[in-house]
Amino acid sequence: MTESLRTRLARLKFNLFPAYRFGGGRVTYVRHDWQEIHVEVPLSWRTRNYAGTIFGGSLYAAVDPIYMMMLIQTLGEEFTVWDTEAEIDFQKPGESTLSAEMEIPDSELEPLRELDPGESTNRTYEVDLVDEDGTVHATVEKTLYVRRDDQ
Template sequence: MNLWPPFRGAGIRVTRISADYREVDVTLKLGLLNRNYFGTHFGGSLYAMTDPFPALMMFRNLGSDYVVWDKAGVIRYVTPGRGTVHARMRLDPRAVERARAATANGDRHEPTFTVHVVDDEGGIVAIVEKTLHIRRLPEGRRASGASPARRKAA
């Protein structure tokens, strides 16, 4: 993931993904390419460092019988980010079970996950909330993990 252009260009580094995709750690050092006019972290980079992970973590834990999309995202800035910032994302196994139970009859489930972006001292720089859209696919269909555009091009 570190070679993915949006991460590479912003200087975002994925430092750890657990084998079960329930834990992801990401860092972002302040540099010339991710600094805003005021010399602190550009807010878009702070958001981007968390953006794909709640959906990816949930999809990898639910499996290909489910569709998992981002529905909404909100970032609240708490303190200007300076130096290196970190995001530790954790997926509680109970959230996976709640999603399975809520979608068992074909209903959609839209949980919200909160991620804190913190500085080296643990101070909160930003709070990101990601709302997911989760639905179990009908029998006989499986999610490919590829975007609709990629599926059409194939």
């Protein structure tokens, strides 16, 4: 699937947002329906740690807001979405650009859309940050709280 003009503009605005921009990551793709987003974290002077590899905080910052943003955009204003937990498992130092592809399929959204007003649930998502060869360098697990607002 492709980006729409609307998601392309949202991607550009998001990459300019200071809290995201200065973490060192960048959003490289937003599918037209917001159900798939790709990010990259290059090894650069902004992301390099004392050991010469990608700073773990940059890896986490690149994926931190993405699932919440995807759910807010796909579910709409009648839902409240919050991050509640996160965990990162560092497996190998990042010595080159790392990327992550996050996707929320329709089968995941359907039960959320069926929540009754005032009803809530938690959802856990996992994403790998990989190099160009597909080697996993870190795995991030995010837990999000989703509630259908009272109407």
